[in-house]
Amino acid sequence: MGQLTGAVARAIPPPPDWDDVANKIGAATVNHLSNYVGSVPDAPSQEEIDQATIVPLPFPNISTPEQDTLTPKVPGEFENGSIKFDIASTPAVETKDESKPFTLSDPKEGIDSVEIEKPKKMELEDPPTPKKIIFDIPKPATPPTTIETPKPGKIIFDIPKPKSAEIEIPK
Structure with a gap:
């Protein structure tokens, strides 16, 4: 077996x-591809990829050279107390009404x-009367008087036997 x-x-x-x-x-x-x-x-x-894709964020310019304009300036009248507004002395605003009246009428009117x-x-015709439905079912043939039942016998399996494999061993 070792041989x-x-x-x-x-x-x-x-x-x-x-x-x-x-x-x-x-x-x-x-x-092959380099020929084409x-x-x-x-x-x-990885360093070359990082340099090409990762860009630092720019620094925002937060300097404010015109700081005087950042504080709201209030007229001096507001510092003296509440201000009284005289609406009667203001000029009237002219309004122009070009709309036209319309009426909604009752839809049932008229x-x-x-x-x-x-x-x-x-008017319908007389309804059709149903016809008789006839099923033509053939009568069964007369049953045989004796019933032959199969008798158990031998079960034969016809399976071919495997042939032995022959192996050729080189020398």
């Missing part, structure tokens, strides 16, 4: 180095004067 195991082990080739296979396929693909589209640039480093034709009586 058979050794012979089988010698007959099977060792597994390939998949990393080497992937590198060869990748290099061949890049070389030119050379492929190297991928940027219906009495229109003659409405009363619906005619609906």
Whole structure:
């Protein structure tokens, strides 16, 4: 049995180095594509990506050179106490009313004067009388007087036996 195991082990080739296979396929693909589209640039480093995408926020200009204009200036009259407003002495504002009046009428108004034709009586024909429905069901044949029941017997399974596999061992 040991000789058979050794012979089988010698007959099977060792597994390939998949990393080497992937590198060869990748290099061949890049070389093949470079004939059509030119050379492929190297991928940027993380630092180059950060410099190109992360921009610092600008500092807001919070200087206020005109600080006098920030404080509201109140006329001196307001500091002397409450101010009395004389509305009577103000000029009147002229208003122009160009709207026109309208009336809403009763929707039922005027219906009495229109003659409405009363619906005619609906006359139907005599309803159809239902016809007799006849189901033509054939009568069953006379049952046999004796019933033959199958008798249990042997169950035979016809399954071919597997042939023994022959293995050729190289020397």
